Structure formats: structure tokens, C-alpha cells
Amino acid sequence: MTLFVNRLTHLDASLWCPERGLIGASWRVDAELDGELGDDGMLFDFGEVKPWIKSRLDRGVDHTLLVPTEAPGVSVQECYEGLRVRTETPYALEVRGPRQAFSLLPWPEITAQRLGEYLGQGLMRQPPERVEAIRLTLGDEPIEGAGYSYSHGLKRHAGNCQRIAHGHRSRLHIWQNGQRCPSLEADWASRLDDRYLVDEADVDDGLEASFLGRLVTSYRAEQGHFVLSLPRERCVVMPTSTTVEHIAAWLAKEISRETGRATRVQAFEGIDKGAIAEARP
Numbered sequence: 001m002t003l004f005v006n007r008l009t010h011l012d013a014s015l016w017c018p019e020r021g022l023i024g025a026s027w028r029v030d031a032e033l034d035g036e037l038g039d040d041g042m043l044f045d046f047g048e049v050k051p052w053i054k055s056r057l058d059r060g061v062d063h064t065l066l067v068p069t070e071a072p073g074v075s076v077q078e079c080y081e082g083l084r085v086r087t088e089t090p091y092a093l094e095v096r097g098p099r100q101a102f103s104l105l106p107w108p109e110i111t112a113q114r115l116g117e118y119l120g121q122g123l124m125r126q127p128p129e130r131v132e133a134i135r136l137t138l139g140d141e142p143i144e145g146a147g148y149s150y151s152h153g154l155k156r157h158a159g160n161c162q163r164i165a166h167g168h169r170s171r172l173h174i175w176q177n178g179q180r181c182p183s184l185e186a187d188w189a190s191r192l193d194d195r196y197l198v199d200e201a202d203v204d205d206g207l208e209a210s211f212l213g214r215l216v217t218s219y220r221a222e223q224g225h226f227v228l229s230l231p232r233e234r235c236v237v238m239p240t241s242t243t244v245e246h247i248a249a250w251l252a253k254e255i256s257r258e259t260g261r262a263t264r265v266q267a268f269e270g271i272d273k274g275a276i277a278e279a280r281p
Contacts, residue, residue, distance in 0.1 A: 007143020008183040008201070009054040011138065012270045013103070014151040014167035015066035015110045016074065021090050021234065023194050024149035025066075026270035027112055027138035034133040036234045048128075053136075055252070056123060063160035064103040065095060066110045076104060079226045089229050098224035113139040141271045146172045146185035147207035148193040152242040153226060155219040164217070165196075170274070171203065173266035174255060184255060196235045197242040222259035245277070252279035 004029065011027045031053055038149055067270040073088025082098040093104075107114060109125075116136040123134045153164035160166070170259045174184045196215075204227075215235045218227040240246040248267035256279040268274035 002032055002034050002086035003037065004030070005049050006030045008050055009057065010271050011057060012166065012168050013061055013064055013066055014165050016068060016071065016085075016093070016120065017086055018068070018073075018091060020194055021087075022093060022151050022165065022167075022196060022230065024151045024169055025112075026141065028141060028271060029053075030118075030137040032134075032135040032137075041114060044136065052128065053123065057119065058062045058160075060122070061103045061115070061119065063163055064101055065163070065165040066103045066105060066115070068109050069097050069104050070106055070108045072108075073146040076102075076192040077190050081227065091234065092229075094108040094229045095227070097167050097226040100223065101165070101226070104121075112140070120195055135201045140169065141171075143171050144204075145182060145214075146167055146189035148172060148189040148195075150192055150195055150197050152197040153217075153219070153221075153228075154220045154228075154241060154243060155199075156241065160223075162223055162226075164219070164228050167269040168268075168271060170268035171266075172268070175264040176259070176261045184259075188255065192236060194234070195249065196230060198237055199233055199241045200237050200239055201241075203237065243275075244273075245275040248275040248277035249279070252277040255279075256281045 007028055008031045009029045011029055014022055014024050067085050068074065069122065075086045077084045079096055081096040083102050084094065085102060087093045116138040120134045120136045132219050147170060149169045151165055151167035151168060154161040172185050172189050174181045199219045202217045202219050204216045211273060213232050214229055215232045216229045228278045238246065238250050240250065244267050248265050252263045252265040260281045262280045264278045266274060266276045
């Protein structure tokens with residue numbers, strides 16, 4: 001017997017891609033469980049499937065930086081903060097933080113299919129009674145129109161969003177004069193795609209970093225001390241923290257200033273959640 005649960009939960013993370021660099025990801029998680037029925041006529045109570053799987057994913061790869069340790073130019077070392085991840089191609093990046101902020105995977109690249117298989121195998125180390133196999137499928141949200149991936153960290157967040165390199169893949173909706181503006185959506189999605197969004201208060205540039213065209217950001221949060229360094233052109237510096245509420249407000253203000261028109265923005269943080277803001281020139 002196979003039990004399936006579609007759209008069981010979502011995973012939000014950042015990953016290092018040998019071709020694109022640091023990118024944000026949001027995956028829908030579908031699950032299938034194989035096993036024998038019990039005397040109650042059930043394999044696994046539907047009410048228990050979601051919290052059982054979600055709690056384990058939340059304690060694992062969710063809101064971490066997924067690191068393919070066998071990718072070219074990737075190195076991982078212990079450091080004062082916990083772990084230090086360095087990359088060389090397609091550009092140089094360094095991230096330091098507590099161990100729980102990273103998911104180290106012995107692969108040359110991260111793919112949704114391989115990650116789903118890996119997570120399913122992990123769940124089977126201590127399976128529920130009568131469950132003989134678990135399969136997880138990770139899928140991108142279909143986006144019609146503009147979408148972008150971004151990474152960030154929220155030092156004031158009480159949960160795992162405080163990790164300095166986690167991210168999302170998101171829609172972007174923009175209205176002016178009561179009408180959606182696909183051209184503006186595509187333009188701004190392109191400006192933000194595969195970028196690191198950073199609060200200017202957390203920028204910690206020294207003379208050497210500025211001379212080399214790099215941006216360094218660091219902060220201390222409840223889980224520990226975090227530091228990230230990457231090329232400045234891969235960053236978007238905001239005057240506030242990079243919560244989705246502030247992202248929506250900042251975008252509305254910037255677009256209104258550039259176009260001279262009142263603007264309404266719906267910004268998403270991954271799948272199915274976000275914030276709406278409006279601004280006038």
C-alpha cells in the first residue's frame with residue numbers, strides 16, 4: 001500500500017551552484033510512503049504524516065546553505081565561528097557560521113531530485129511503524145511571468161532565518177494605475193535574480209574589501225556569529241533589514257521614484273507567503 005501527500009510542506013534554502021554561484025531555492029515537497037496496513041485500516045495517520053516529516057526537515061536542510069563539497073573550487077574548514085566554506089568558481093565566496101547553518105553534501109552539484117532521494121533515505125533511518133519506504137519529491141513552484149531567487153540573513157529573527165546564507169525563489173507582482181506591469185516585473189526580477197540582499201547596517205567593508213570590489217557582511221545572532229564575503233556586484237544593499245515586508249516597501253519606493261508613478265508591489269518570500277506595499281512619487 002502507498003500513502004501519498006502532495007504539497008506536504010515547503011523547503012527554503014540557498015545552495016552553491018558551480019555555474020550560477022549563490023542562489024536561493026524554494027521547493028514544494030510531495031511525499032509517498034509504502035508499507036502495510038494496521039488493524040485500524042491505515043498505514044500512517046494523515047494527521048501525523050505532515051508534522052512528522054516537516055519537523056525533521058525543519059531540523060535538517062531547511063534554511064541552510066547547501067554545499068556540494070565535491071564541486072570545483074569548494075573547500076570546507078573548521079573555524080572560530082564553526083565552519084568556513086570557500087568557493088572559487090564562478091566567483092569567490094566565503095561564508096563562516098555555526099555548523100547548523102550548513103548542509104554539506106558530498107556531490108559535485110545540488111539537484112532537487114538527488115536532494116529528495118537523500119532526504120527520503122534520511123527519514124528511513126528511524127521510520128514510523130509499518131512504513132517500509134519513503135520517497136520525497138522536490139519541485140519548483142510553476143511561475144508564470146517574473147520570478148527571481150535571492151539569499152539573505154535576518155539577524156533579529158528568533159528562528160533559522162537568522163542564518164546568513166539562506167534563500168528563496170519567489171514571484172514578483174507590480175501594479176501601476178490598477179494594472180499589472182509585466183515589463184517592470186521582468187526588469188526588477190532580473191535585477192534581483194541570484195543576488196544577496198543585505199541590510200546596509202550589517203555591511204562591514206574594510207579598505208581592502210572595497211579596493212577588491214567585494215562586500216563583507218557580518219553580525220551576531222542568537223545562534224552565533226556569521227560572516228559572508230562575495231563580489232559587490234552580486235549584492236543588493238537595502239537601507240533596512242531584508243524581511244519580505246521591507247523588500248516590498250523598498251521595491252515600491254524605488255519603482256515609484258524611477259517611474260514617477262504610484263506603485264503597488266506584492267513581494268513573495270518563497271511559496272504562498274509575502275507582503276504588499278504601496279508608494280507614491
